[in-house]
Amino acid sequence: KQPYGEHLEVPIFLQFRSWIGGDRDGNPNVTSAITRKTFSMHRRTVLSRYLRDLHELRRDLSISDLRLTVSDRLHESIQMDEGEVTLAGHENRLYIREPFRQKLSFMMQRIELVREGEHSVYDSDRFLADLKILADTLEQNGYADLVVHGRLGKILLQAQVFGFHMAALDIRQHSRIHTHAVDTLFKVSRVCGNYTAMTEEAKLELLSEELSNPRPLLPRGIQVDEDLQEVLNTFTVIRDVIQSSPRALGSYVVSMTHAVSHILEVLLLAKEVGLWHTEGEAVYFPVDVVPLFETIEDLDLAGVLLTKLFENPIYRQHLGHRDNMQEIMLGYSDSNKDGGYWMANWALHKAQKTIGNICKDFGVDLRLFHGRGGTVGRGGGRAGQAIIAMPRIIHNGRIRFTEQGEVISFRYALPAIAHRHLEQIVRAVLIAPLRAADEAGNAEIMERLSAASMKNYRELIDDPEFWSWYVSCTPIEQISRLPIASRPVSRGSVNTVDFDDLRAIPWGFAWTQTRYIVPGWYGAGDGLTALVQDHAPILKRMYKEWPFFQAVLDSAQLEMARARLDIASEYVALAADPEVGQRIHDQIVEDFNKGEAAILEITGSERLYGHVPVFRKSVELRNPYSDILNLLQIELIRRSRNKLEADEKRLARALLLSVNGVAAAMQSTG
Structure with missing residues (x-):
């Protein structure tokens, strides 16, 4: 804009997701009810933010229709609003000569109704369209700067990034839970007496057969055990959310994916609640199922598993419905604990290269999801450098990665730091294809x-x-x-x-x-x-x-x-x-x-x-304070084990405070 005098509209390239309330792997507290509540909290939070910002925007846009030309689109949209939404009497009278304020009042009323549960009156697409009508009308009347540099431009950007869902929620569950649920499902429906004892080939044959059969496995009204019911309830929540707000759902991640059956089991469970169905050669399942490879063995065998998965006719149908896009997650924590730092990093690097080549061979668009932690041992460190270090084959402009809770405050608490961090990541994604080196001989x-x-x-x-x-x-x-x-x-x-x-x-x-x-x-x-x-x-x-x-x-x-x-x-x-x-x-x-x-x-x-002298100086400045905290912690542990304190609760609290203190001094946890 400044050097060339032109405004370039950059497409949305950054989006946010969350696992909070969706990751149930190993956490019995994350139930289907919690997940449903999480979706609702996301929606209410972002809608409340829009209401606040639109209220401020309404204060700004006080332009009378006597001083501008009201576009046909704005005029028609206000007429439509008047037929669908009722404003308070004073608002109708107050803004009769102020079309922007009038339109914004209708938008705010629609959002308020959605927030209270009336989803049919408005969605994120209509909201974005209304914002663009306002922006176009302002630009046509010579107020382009109000759009580009003003509050409206920011709300437009927010609407594109956050929609009505704020952050898409990923669902994650351990493959063992799915296998147990499918085993119970087959037993109750008398299809198979011991699914878990079957060979992988037999499992795939049975799963493919049942996925091709349109009838549900469970008779209507039958009672099943709590574990199976909870799994089915989770898929019911997913179904309901997709119907009301498709962008609110992220991916379905399968932890400890060791076999193709672990992916097809998810499809079968989804079929039981009406999420998966076939119509001739077409498949309907609007969810990306993501295998998570975590251990050294799984990383080594990822190529074999993906080849079998992409060769499976049922899954190929599903991929076709998802525009041939496959997301794959790599775990950095368990691989390190399993094989140590150097083996984990090399195994992850090789796995990425193998995955990239296999996806290319099958014509599948790949998006890698990196489950990085906050510390180097869990894949942390300098994000930009790590992106550039990835194999050339997987540099395609798509990437996902986790930001752990303990690093959010370091990277995002201050806007300037957050901007720099995200800028480094985007830069790395852009230049990585140019920097990737030939690995031959290494x-x-x-x-x-x-x-x-x-x-x-x-x-x-x-x-x-x-x-x-x-x-x-x-x-x-x-x-x-x-x-x-x-x-x-x-x-x-x-x-x-x-x-x-x-x-x-x-x-x-x-x-x-x-x-x-x-x-x-x-x-x-x-x-x-x-x-x-x-x-x-x-x-x-x-x-x-x-x-x-x-x-x-x-x-x-x-x-x-x-x-x-x-x-x-x-x-x-x-x-x-x-x-x-x-x-x-x-x-x-x-x-x-x-x-x-x-x-x-x-x-x-x-x-x-x-x-990096600044890093060395930082460590040297912190060490004296950190050392004292460690010595205090050692003494507290000794007293706790030897029962040297009468007030055990006070000692326990002091110990936990020492853990928090050392973590703060080291600026990292796990």
């Missing part, structure tokens, strides 16, 4: 690095004495009591938690509290040392020329620079067995020291993350 090095680092990592966590060390030397017990997670700390009982059941977020949270920050770097020692000895020039070239390797190495050295092993060593005194405690601590320190030397050799720096 894969072998990465295979060796990831394999060696994973071996070292698994030796640490598979040590028979490691788990007792971890439980005794970290505040995981206190973290499990914090009411901050979106789901329980453990998939099993909190009192009997083990490594396999402990979720990835508290796993990383406890490491951060102790200042080890193992999920963000461990394995660098054994993984890099041998390679540096034999291939130092190659590694240095990879760091300079390959965005992926640079991003992974920089994120690792960032976490190592934040780690504080002198403070971490103080937690060893909490170990149930002092000798074991010291042995495992020494093992971690050894890998850190070897990894630090290797990284400095590759980067040519004198200090970890030395190329």
